[in-house]
Amino acid sequence: MSLQDTTPALLRKASRWLPWMGLIAVLATVSRSAAGTHPQPWFERHLVGMEVGPTGAQFGGGKHAPDYARNFNGRDIVRRCVEANAEYLVLWVRDGEFTFHNSKLLPKPAGLGDRDVLREAADEARRHQLPLLVYCQLQYPAHELRQHPDWKARDAAGKPIDHLVCFHSPYTNVVKQLLAEMLPYGIAGFHLDMVDQGFGPPHGCWCDRCQALFQAEHGRPMPTGVNWEDENWDRMLRFRYATSDRFEKMLTDYVRSLDPQATVDFNYHGNPPFSWEIGQTPVVHAGNGDFVTGEAGLWAFGALTASFNAAWYRAATPGKPFQVAIQRGVRMYHDQTTRPLNDMRWEMFTLLAHGAFVTMIDKTAYDGWLDPVAYTRFGELLGEARAKRAQFGQTPVREVGIYFSARTRDWIGRDKPATYYQSVQGAHKACVYEHLGFGFVFDEALSLEALQQFPVVCLPNATIVSEREVDLFRRYVEGGGKLLITGQSGQFDRMGRPLGTSTLEGLIGAGVKRRLEGADNWMRFSTSSIPGSGTMLFADSPEGEAARRRALHAQNVAFAPAALRPGPADWPFLVRGPATIYEPTTAASVGDLLDSHRAALANPEGYNADWPLSARQVVGPAVLINALGKGTVLTFAGSPDFATASEHHIVEARKLFAHAVRLLHPNPRVRISAPANVEAVVTDDPAARTLRVHLIAYNATPQTTPAKDRPYVLPGLIEETPMFRASLEFPGGLKSAKALNPSTQLKKRGQRVDLVVEDIHEIIQCRY
Numbered sequence: 001m002s003l004q005d006t007t008p009a010l011l012r013k014a015s016r017w018l019p020w021m022g023l024i025a026v027l028a029t030v031s032r033s034a035a036g037t038h039p040q041p042w043f044e045r046h047l048v049g050m051e052v053g054p055t056g057a058q059f060g061g062g063k064h065a066p067d068y069a070r071n072f073n074g075r076d077i078v079r080r081c082v083e084a085n086a087e088y089l090v091l092w093v094r095d096g097e098f099t100f101h102n103s104k105l106l107p108k109p110a111g112l113g114d115r116d117v118l119r120e121a122a123d124e125a126r127r128h129q130l131p132l133l134v135y136c137q138l139q140y141p142a143h144e145l146r147q148h149p150d151w152k153a154r155d156a157a158g159k160p161i162d163h164l165v166c167f168h169s170p171y172t173n174v175v176k177q178l179l180a181e182m183l184p185y186g187i188a189g190f191h192l193d194m195v196d197q198g199f200g201p202p203h204g205c206w207c208d209r210c211q212a213l214f215q216a217e218h219g220r221p222m223p224t225g226v227n228w229e230d231e232n233w234d235r236m237l238r239f240r241y242a243t244s245d246r247f248e249k250m251l252t253d254y255v256r257s258l259d260p261q262a263t264v265d266f267n268y269h270g271n272p273p274f275s276w277e278i279g280q281t282p283v284v285h286a287g288n289g290d291f292v293t294g295e296a297g298l299w300a301f302g303a304l305t306a307s308f309n310a311a312w313y314r315a316a317t318p319g320k321p322f323q324v325a326i327q328r329g330v331r332m333y334h335d336q337t338t339r340p341l342n343d344m345r346w347e348m349f350t351l352l353a354h355g356a357f358v359t360m361i362d363k364t365a366y367d368g369w370l371d372p373v374a375y376t377r378f379g380e381l382l383g384e385a386r387a388k389r390a391q392f393g394q395t396p397v398r399e400v401g402i403y404f405s406a407r408t409r410d411w412i413g414r415d416k417p418a419t420y421y422q423s424v425q426g427a428h429k430a431c432v433y434e435h436l437g438f439g440f441v442f443d444e445a446l447s448l449e450a451l452q453q454f455p456v457v458c459l460p461n462a463t464i465v466s467e468r469e470v471d472l473f474r475r476y477v478e479g480g481g482k483l484l485i486t487g488q489s490g491q492f493d494r495m496g497r498p499l500g501t502s503t504l505e506g507l508i509g510a511g512v513k514r515r516l517e518g519a520d521n522w523m524r525f526s527t528s529s530i531p532g533s534g535t536m537l538f539a540d541s542p543e544g545e546a547a548r549r550r551a552l553h554a555q556n557v558a559f560a561p562a563a564l565r566p567g568p569a570d571w572p573f574l575v576r577g578p579a580t581i582y583e584p585t586t587a588a589s590v591g592d593l594l595d596s597h598r599a600a601l602a603n604p605e606g607y608n609a610d611w612p613l614s615a616r617q618v619v620g621p622a623v624l625i626n627a628l629g630k631g632t633v634l635t636f637a638g639s640p641d642f643a644t645a646s647e648h649h650i651v652e653a654r655k656l657f658a659h660a661v662r663l664l665h666p667n668p669r670v671r672i673s674a675p676a677n678v679e680a681v682v683t684d685d686p687a688a689r690t691l692r693v694h695l696i697a698y699n700a701t702p703q704t705t706p707a708k709d710r711p712y713v714l715p716g717l718i719e720e721t722p723m724f725r726a727s728l729e730f731p732g733g734l735k736s737a738k739a740l741n742p743s744t745q746l747k748k749r750g751q752r753v754d755l756v757v758e759d760i761h762e763i764i765q766c767r768y
């Protein structure tokens with residue numbers, strides 16, 4: 001139990017018998033120890049907190065009605081958040097127009113009068129030993145840009161971009177002065193939002209300051225605009241990433257120079273759907289500050305983003321805590337609606353199960369009023385999380401490492417990164433629906449150790465793969481690793497130009513004959529003869545070992561058609577996405593790849609380009625299996641990952657992906673059967689010999705047509721707890737299993753556990 005949990009009880013007891021002065025002494029001691037000398041920083045010991053800001057802060061261009069933020073009161077916010085079981089508070093203090101403290105630099109909203117919201121909050125937070133963080137907006141400083149128009153970022157034509165600031169301008173000094181004003185309030189640190197260089201065109205920054213710096217660093221002028229054919233654009237991207245990196249490091253160093261205890265975290269944008277234009281890469285920018293913070297949120301990113309982002313942040317900052325922010329509103333931060341409790345529970349427990357710590361964001365009413373129903377729900381939500389604290393933070397058990405290539409993002413994704421992301425997101429979706437533990441591996445920080453964390457590493461259409469990466473993949477496979485390659489991996493050079501071959505040919509065991517033009521591709525697996533079972537014995541010698549491996553490989557190949565196919569034999573099914581016609585050299589071919597009737601049309605793009613057309617003829621093998629050292633490379637000539645994330649997702653394409661994982665890794669620590677809308681997260685506590693299986697149900701309600709943008713229907717809210725069956729099998733043996741919820745029906749039979757669960761979140765603790 002943390003100090004946070006013990007002190008209020010201690011104080012309640014103390015107040016009964018201590019004279020007034022004595023109580024003050026106790027308070028002072030507790031306060032000092034909570035603020036300064038706790039052995040662990042706040043972000044390592046707390047699981048759930050709140051962020052509170054006034055709605056309307058980013059709108060209206062600073063022209064607010066007199067009652068704007070009138071009741072936005074730091075003392076009330078702290079009290080209500082403490083009552084709602086928050087363990088820390090991120091208070092909105094500075095935005096583009098205003099600040100909510102007494103500042104020499106920025107105005108306050110008129111409605112505040114003489115009040116200093118940060119002072120109110122800091123005084124009250126001290127009484128509760130609540131770590132208080134200051135939300136400080138960095139980007140879109142409308143007030144400063146009106147006074148200093150030459151601080152604006154400039155597009156390639158030299159035109160000012162009105163809403164964006166240049167991170168090489170003197171604006172950086174204003175930010176430092178602001179942070180220096182806020183620190184003496186006794187705060188725990190800063191949440192800095194955001195360091196983006198634009199979420200789309202117009203792109204910056206081509207101002208004179210940036211041009212001069214580029215010339216000095218790269219010995220040549222900046223490229224004159226976005227140009228993916230130009231070598232110099234590569235330098236420009238590096239300059240762009242370095243700009244954000246330097247700015248973040250400068251602010252972190254500055255805050256630490258003033259107060260080494262104060263924490264700094266940045267709202268991170270190195271993950272999909274964001275790309276180069278923001279100016280961040282997955283690993284470098286996640287590493288700035290004390291920990292990474294990102295957002296989930298159905299409203300912008302879909303329901304799968306909760307688990308995707310949590311696993312991504314973990315991989316981008318190995319060994320560090322990571323924070324994910326979620327929101328109260330049904331559609332958005334500022335929409336003044338409140339999600340049902342179960343809708344919030346699904347998102348909160350998905351994130352906690354994946355090891356994040358979670359911040360719930362409340363945007364108050366326009367005048368700062370705090371909605372009592374919202375705070376009652378926060379109290380239940382955060383209280384449940386704290387009660388389950390011991391169930392989180394164990395080591396994840398993972399089968400599939402999903403490879404992400406930032407180089408492919410930039411040089412193949414270019415201005416449309418979503419096409420590349422679809423392969424990555426499809427691999428993730430398949431893992432979630434099929435209950436395969438997953439994580440991410442980044443090209444930016446690639447090492448043999450990073451690969452070896454996973455029994456299977458998937459390259460989802462990683463089209464740019466360097467020789468260095470190939471070498472690491474080879475060593476990983478030769479040492480016993482399993483590689484799952486899809487799409488057109490390795491078939492483009494570092495600037496995204498097509499190669500006549502694949503850099504992965506030696507691993508795949510096949511040459512590239514050609515890439516298929518269309519995305520509507522099909523696969524078919526014929527009936528196969530199943531070889532007789534029986535243990536094969538080989539001499540304990542290098543020759544015997546080689547023979548054993550050859551026999552196992554032959555057995556794998558013979559079993560593959562039956563093991564992989566997701567439907568009837570000889571049935572062609574759609575696997576929409578990029579595909580390659582391979583010619584095997586050392587690999588064994590399994591199944592057929594078919595093109596579509598589109599290939600025979602005079603104008604293939606003129607015929608319902610968005611809709612896949614029917615299967616036509618066999619053009620090559622569907623799958624290649626290549627034995628290499630102690631490991632195996634399984635290559636899909638198509639893209640079951642892309643297909644799974646596409647609008648033409650058929651269940652069989654997803655099953656095909658899962659079957660390939662199971663063929664490569666036949667004995668996972670636990671095999672989970674559960675509905676596709678239930679995500680499973682398995683963690684291990686080796687000291688207690690306990691595997692925890694978190695089951696989190698996404699139980700959205702049906703919807704009608706939207707008022708605009710039909711047919712893009714938004715997901716409904718989760719109102720009720722579902723009832724579902726699940727089963728767990730432990731090939732390595734199982735001593736006991738118990739459910740956390742009393743309502744769960746659990747039957748253990750040997751190594752198998754059958755469950756009927758009636759909740760959004762359940763945890764089965766399994767002793768081995």
Ligand SMILES: [Zn+2]
Nearest residue numbers: 166205207210
């Ligand atoms: Zn600039």
